[in-house]
Amino acid sequence: GAALLGRMTTNAFLRVPGRRGAVVRSFAKDMRRPLRVFLVIVALSATIPVAGLPYRWIAILYQMLLVVFILLVGWSLSIGARFWSQQYLSHMSMDGDDSFTARKHVTQIRVLRRAMDLMILVITVSAALMTFKPVQQYGVSLFASAGAASLIVGLAARPLLTNLIAGVQIAITQPIRLEDAVIVEGEWGWVEEITSTFVVVRLWDWRRMILPISYFLEKPFQNWTHQSASLIGAIYLNLDYRAPIEDMREELARIVRASALWDGNICNLQVSDATERTIQVRMLASARNAPQTWDLRCEIREKMVAFLRANCPEALPRLRLFDDRPGDGPEISPPRPTGSSPG
Secondary structure, three states: OHHHHHHHHHHHHHOOOOHHHHHHHHHHHHOHHHHHHHHHHHHHHHHHHHOOOOHHHHHHHHHHHHHHHHHHHHHHHHHHHHHHHHHHHOOOOOOOOOOHHHHHHHHHHHHHHHHHHHHHHHHHHHHHHHOOHHHHHHHHHHHHHOOOHHHOOOOOHHHHHHHHHHHHHHHHHOOOOOOOEEEEOOEEEEEEEEOOOEEEEEEOOOOEEEEEOOHHHHOOOEEOOOOOOOEEEEEEEEEOOOOOHHHHHHHHHHHHHHOOOEEEEEEEEEEEEEOOOOEEEEEEEEEOOHHHHHHHHHHHHHHHHHHHHHHOHHHOOOOOOOOOOOOOOOOOOOOOOOOOOOO
């Protein structure tokens, strides 16, 4: 009867029409199983007093129903947190060029939701244990471990809670966000996933680097897209002193204007250094994000080298050798050996 009532109640919510009805229907679908368990608990609670069982058995059954109810509440809270976070994130898109706000919100929601799931689990298990007098001390210990860092019980719980607190700090302060371009441990990649205890960085060659979440609060790292996804790429060429700088500036402007990767902001060429043999030319160009910046740098480098090779080959670096020996002069006969003349 309880299962039938639960199915009827769920079906009633699933028939709610309209735009908001879609959200109600989706939520009712997720809460279908917890609702059925709740109705079973209610039915058993009403049946136990009239079953004619001994008082001891009635107390045990009520204790079991209380534990199941507490676990049901924790389960329902976890489902509700996941549902509403998914509903919020469904309106976010990280595919566009200007995805800064979306990445910020997605990072906050995902990290905080995972931290909330862990807190719900700890509190639910603690509350269930608190219903048993012989094991109340274990529940108190769990509550203590879920508190501030100064109340952490045991060295075993310390790393977990340290990373959990670091995850909450990252969700609030946001030194990193999902799809941020970062350099960690000398490797360049993107933040692919942020959990409550670790961060997955997708490297440029598709490898994955797994780092504890506390790493991003305790060690320095580079975040190329912290404020904006746009980046400036630098291209360096070592050339001969005869390199046509003005012609190269015009060629650089032509290359970036013809490229779909350029964002239309930065285009610059300067002689950044000079040695006894070559000069160093630095070219700057901006793009919308890190991958496009890399591709634009490669495109400019390839086309500029081709331009110099075709139009000004003397600008390419070369090694000069000078012969400082004296030139051809009057022939000098080798000295004759000394000694007595014949005869």
